[in-house]
Amino acid sequence: MSSHTLRQHLLPVSVVVLIGLLCWYLLTIGLNAPGTIARVLPKDGSWGWQALVESTLSMSRPVLPAPHQIVADIWVSLTHWPITSPRNLLLHTWVTASAALTGFAMGVVLGLLLAVLIVHSRTLDRALLPWIVASQTVPVLAIAPIVLVILGSLGITGMLPKAVIAMYLCFFPVTVAMVQGLRAPQKLEMELLHTYGTGQLDTFFVLRLPSSLPFLFPAFRVAIASGLVGTMVAELPTGAQAGLGSRLLTGSYYGNTVQIWSALVMASLLGVGLTALVSLIERMVMKTRSAR
Structure with missing residues (x-):
């Protein structure tokens, strides 16, 4: 450049x-x-x-707080405390990022599976898609405590409940984009493969899946950002000892607005970093695809 x-x-x-x-x-x-x-x-x-x-x-x-106060608070947190200390924002960032990435992976798998089922079955298309859309009308603030209580009663605690909330927000954009992408191939292309006697599995990997990539990666960027929001929301009602959500909660308890804004800034930087990572993977995959 x-x-x-x-x-x-x-x-x-x-x-x-x-x-x-x-x-x-x-x-x-x-x-x-x-x-x-x-x-x-x-x-x-x-x-x-x-x-x-x-x-x-x-x-x-x-x-x-003024911007320089937030920067100073983040600098002190990162440089004056060990990385294992609850006062170090990197510890909280890692806890939130690990849950968000786990939920993102779970949401991608669920979204891809649902999309494949919807595209290849007219019955499931009519039965599943309306419920998938309806699921996103329930606010995550309302569903998070319910999910956490249910999983807690089953003895499931720690990172997994937060990842489940993140998955709830991640799977929807992936499902919708993947359905659109799998249906993107032209009728002529589908008929051409049919004349060669290509089965559904080969058609999926040769034509449908490559055609879905331009739709899929933008959905991944939306999903990873949504998963981060879901993770932080899930950290609020659990009283978690670590995570950016718990950092926000602690700051609100003690009226420490500088701490609240520092956690928000770190969450924003984490979101930008995760989205940039997805964009980097997208460029690598699309470059490899173009080379072929």
Whole structure:
């Protein structure tokens, strides 16, 4: 990529980021100002706007923390504590990521299986697809405690219940995309393979599966992000000792908004990283397919 092309890509992103940071700082000053005036600054009013701005951007428990406070909190968490410490965000990130990836894998397997059954059986198409769509109308906040209680009564605890919640959110986009992808081949292509006496299994691997890849990988990106959300939601009602969801819960208990936002930022970075990983795998697979 040339320097001119790189500038064309970076300039719009940089402008948006700078505008976002400016709006964030202005919002931080506006939201924190009433508490600063009431509890921090002298009551006699012997202070100027500089003191007000400085105080709003350095509160220990702000309504909205400033970006530099969040960055500083993440830096201290990563550098001042061992990776096995509950105060290190990497530990919580790994716990959440492992459950999200496990749920994603389970959701992909379930979604692919359901899609194959739906495409190859008209009866299952009519029987399963409406229920699959209806399943996504139930909010994950409502279903998560129910699933956790049921699995807990069976003695299933730890990572697996969170992975099941993640799977619940992952399988739907994979199923819908895979159904569309498996039905993508043209009728002429299907008839051509039929004239060669190709069976359903060979047709699936030679024609249907390759045709579904452009539909499948975008669904994977949606699914991995949804699985991460489901994992964090599942960590909230369990009172988990580790995970970004538990970090959010602990911060809300003690009114530590900086900790809450630090966990949110780490969750966002984790989501971006997982989505980028799926995109990298997509490029590798599609490149290999094009080479063939």
